[in-house]
Amino acid sequence: MVREQYTTTTEGTQIKRPDEQHVYKIGIYGWRKRCLYLFVLLLLIILVVNLALTIWILKVMWFSPTGMGHLHVTEDGLRLEGESEFLFPLYAKEIHSRLDSSLLLQSTQxxxxxxxxSEGEVTGRLKVGPKMVDVQSQQFQINSKDGKPLFTVDEKEVVIGTDKLRVTGPEGAxxxxxxxxxxxxxxxxxxLRLESPTRCLSMNAPRGVHIKAHAGKIEALSQMDIKFHSSDGTIALDAETVYLPKLVQGTGGPSGNLQSLYEVCVCPDGKLYLSEAGVGTTCQENSHVCL
Incomplete structure (x- = not known):
């Protein structure tokens, strides 16, 4: 901007013209002005883009006064609807599903x-992997709906609290x-088979062992010996017929009867053998079987 100065004169007066003074320009001109306008335009564009991105994020994430998307904030905590993916650890006091649906925890690993x-140390861990379920705890317990313990495991024992334990495998337990x-x-x-292929099978009870077969037979097979021992009572074989097919038979004298009768004799070591019956006992005569 150029400022011009004018001087008025009258007739008969001579006024000396002042010396020429320096004139300064006020404002921004040239390339500085263009850069300023360009910078203001760039800020305006950035502001518009940020506002558009903010609106787009709010719309995509489904922000609302009650929460964000499927995540709603309630008085009892947070309610998450639908499937969700967590990339980092999740800390929660209680996790439960809706009343009409189940809770599914799924992972590729x-x-x-x-x-x-309170010190951050792990006191219990449940790990479900693709090949094994690993539980690390002092005690593992499964309860029924009414709170009755069904299965309990600790370092000393395993307790099964059900009324009946059923083993359905073809090889048994x-x-x-x-x-x-x-x-x-x-x-x-x-x-029902109780078997010990390479060792002995022992059944003990303080008040007796009862073996019953209501609709079949009972078989006891052993490679070596079968022993029935009663410390204070007796061993009773109560049946219509007691059959001992391989019982050793002693040598008896000539008998005139076509169908001979036998008596059961006992050796001092408990071995049984048969001896042809006579008027009196013949066990002593055929006691050579005990030798």
């Missing part, structure tokens, strides 16, 4: 649930050590 104490139970029973119309 494994699902791990940890319980920690394998126990490497002793088993304590009040009843061992097979399914209806199925046979």
């Amino acid at each position: 494994n699902v791990t649930v940890n319980a920690r104490n 394998l126990f490497e050590h002793s088993v304590e139970t009040p009843l061992v029973q097979a399914d209806p119309f199925q046979e």
